[in-house]
Amino acid sequence: MTLEPVLTAEEMRAAEQRAITAGTSEWELLQSAGKGCAAEITAFANGKRVTVLCGPGNNGGDGYVIAEALRKKGVSVRVVALTEAETPTAAKARDCYNSDVESAHSDVEGDILVDCLFGTGLSRPLDPDAHHLLMRNAALHQTVVAVDLPSGVVSNTGEILNGELPKYDYTFALGSWKNAHFLMPSSALLGKRIRVGLGLEFGDVSGHLFGKPAPTPPDFNAHKYSRGMVAIVGGEMHGAAILASEAAMRAGAGYVKLAGDTEHPAVPADLVVDPGPLEEVLGDKRLDAVLIGPGLGRNDTAKAKLEAVFVSGKPAVFDADALHLITPAMFETSERRCHVLTPHEGELAVLCEAFGIDRNTKLEKARKLAETTGCVVAAKGADTIVAAPSAPIRFFKPASSWLSAAGTGDVLAGVVVSRMAAGEPPLEAASQAVWLHGEAARQLGPAFTAGELARQMRHALATCL
Numbered sequence: 034m035t036l037e038p039v040l041t042a043e044e045m046r047a048a049e050q051r052a053i054t055a056g057t058s059e060w061e062l063l064q065s066a067g068k069g070c071a072a073e074i075t076a077f078a079n080g081k082r083v084t085v086l087c088g089p090g091n092n093g094g095d096g097y098v099i100a101e102a103l104r105k106k107g108v109s110v111r112v113v114a115l116t117e118a119e120t121p122t123a124a125k126a127r128d129c130y131n132s133d134v135e136s137a138h139s140d141v142e143g144d145i146l147v148d149c150l151f152g153t154g155l156s157r158p159l160d161p162d163a164h165h166l167l168m169r170n171a172a173l174h175q176t177v178v179a180v181d182l183p184s185g186v187v188s189n190t191g192e193i194l195n196g197e198l199p200k201y202d203y204t205f206a207l208g209s210w211k212n213a214h215f216l217m218p219s220s221a222l223l224g225k226r227i228r229v230g231l232g233l234e235f236g237d238v239s240g241h242l243f244g245k246p247a248p249t250p251p252d253f254n255a256h257k258y259s260r261g262m263v264a265i266v267g268g269e270m271h272g273a274a275i276l277a278s279e280a281a282m283r284a285g286a287g288y289v290k291l292a293g294d295t296e297h298p299a300v301p302a303d304l305v306v307d308p309g310p311l312e313e314v315l316g317d318k319r320l321d322a323v324l325i326g327p328g329l330g331r332n333d334t335a336k337a338k339l340e341a342v343f344v345s346g347k348p349a350v351f352d353a354d355a356l357h358l359i360t361p362a363m364f365e366t367s368e369r370r371c372h373v374l375t376p377h378e379g380e381l382a383v384l385c386e387a388f389g390i391d392r393n394t395k396l397e398k399a400r401k402l403a404e405t406t407g408c409v410v411a412a413k414g415a416d417t418i419v420a421a422p423s424a425p426i427r428f429f430k431p432a433s434s435w436l437s438a439a440g441t442g443d444v445l446a447g448v449v450v451s452r453m454a455a456g457e458p459p460l461e462a463a464s465q466a467v468w469l470h471g472e473a474a475r476q477l478g479p480a481f482t483a484g485e486l487a488r489q490m491r492h493a494l495a496t497c498l
């Protein structure tokens with residue numbers, strides 16, 4: 034499993050400062066950043082005309098270095114400066130650019146636009162002139178490249194300060210990934226994300242990009258219980274729990290039981306349906322993990338089942354309807370607190386309300402909910418993140434937009450509980466599940482159903498073994 038640092042703007046500045054203190058100058062960092070970007074652009078700049086938009090800070094400084102590096106390679110380059118270079122390093126880069134700099138009044142037609150107006154230093158929306166310059170020139174070029182971040186995006190939150198920004202074809206993250214590279218709404222603008230390394234050391238960081246996991250296959254002498262036993266608590270709507278079970282059966286667990294009186298033509302022969310009392314199912318010592326929520330309903334019976342799961346003390350995944358029924362008091366009936374919650378945006382809001390959490394962004398809500406409940410929170414969406422108490426936030430490369438189909442959340446919950454039963458701690462189980470879910474969707478291509486996604490899960494798992 035790979036974890037790449039994802040930083041806030043403050044962490045990035047601190048890392049740069051450490052490098053400077055250790056003897057690498059800001060000028061050398063700017064040179065590495067600019068030359069690294071120029072090398073990437075050269076790969077697709079063949080015979081094309083490049084326009085670089087430069088802002089006043091070091092993001093603009095990167096632009097002058099990029100322009101000079103491309104110019105030296107014989108690429109046709111024009112530079113348009115929004116204003117004078119304001120930092121000493123950007124001013125030096127401006128002076129080292131051996132050609133003309135045009136004023137922001139000029140519209141430049143070309144093929145590739147490189148946006149170096151603002152990066153991590155953005156502190157307010159773009160002024161109308163700057164916004165107009167960016168939008169107008171983006172429309173005059175076929176390919177649009179963001180250096181570090183699209184100008185107008187808040188590095189820590191992914192917020193877009195000027196209602197509309199161009200759609201980018203490439204974004205070069207300098208030194209490290211930043212939160213905005215994986216959070217909505219900015220994440221939808223970025224195009225292909227490329228990290229340009231600057232040789233910086235990061236140490237402890239507040240976020241990680243979760244890469245391909247490395248789950249272990251069953252032992253040589255494994256049996257169904259040693260591979261992990263799952264109970265999925267059925268409810269009013271049978272389809273959702275069956276979908277979750279189909280996914281759980283294909284994500285590592287050796288034994289998946291559907292707890293309830295489900296008589297449904299879609300129940301496969303290899304799924305054990307147990308209509309006995311829920312307390313007995315949950316009391317089975319061999320049971321490793323429980324999922325409750327998909328198709329559960331929200332009536333008194335559903336609430337009683339949810340309470341039984343808490344009382345059982347089994348590691349649990351709470352999804353869908355269960356997230357509407359959870360109360361802080363339920364945690365007091367159980368010694369175990371480290372469960373997994375898998376809310377989408379609406380469910381996250383409901384949970385924050387229930388637990389008295391008042392935060393603005395998805396990232397802050399997920400982090401605070403994890404701290405308050407002690408649970409791992411997989412906050413779903415186009416920018417799924419996984420938060421755990423006292424742990425860096427986990428980000429993920431964006432998954433297929435075809436995942437926006439009914440039932441795919443049930444599938445994800447089934448994969449989380451399966452990975453938990455297979456022995457993964459809750460944070461790893463949730464992170465692996467998000468990755469496997471994305472990989473299964475990638476393999477399926479367009480317009481798949483949730484059932485197909487569940488059945489694809491073993492192929493996604495196979496890519497990691």
Ligand SMILES: NC(=O)C1=CN([C@@H]2O[C@H](COP(=O)(O)OP(=O)(O)OC[C@H]3O[C@@H](n4cnc5c(N)ncnc54)[C@H](O)[C@@H]3O)[C@@H](O)[C@H]2O)[C@@H](O)CC1
Nearest residue numbers: 049062063066090091092151152153154155156157158181
């Ligand atoms: N500091 C370093 O060592 C390095 C910085 N690098 C680049 O430098 C960037 C950060 O540079 P800076 O901190 O200079 O910040 P930016 O270049 O992002 O620009 C911010 C500057 O513009 C002003 N400003 C902020 N928002 C504005 C707005 N909406 N309208 C007008 N002015 C505005 C700020 O007061 C600040 O002076 C990174 O994103 C990266 O591109 C890289 O070259 C790597 C090395």
Ligand SMILES: [K+]
Nearest residue numbers: 148151182184
């Ligand atoms: K930029």
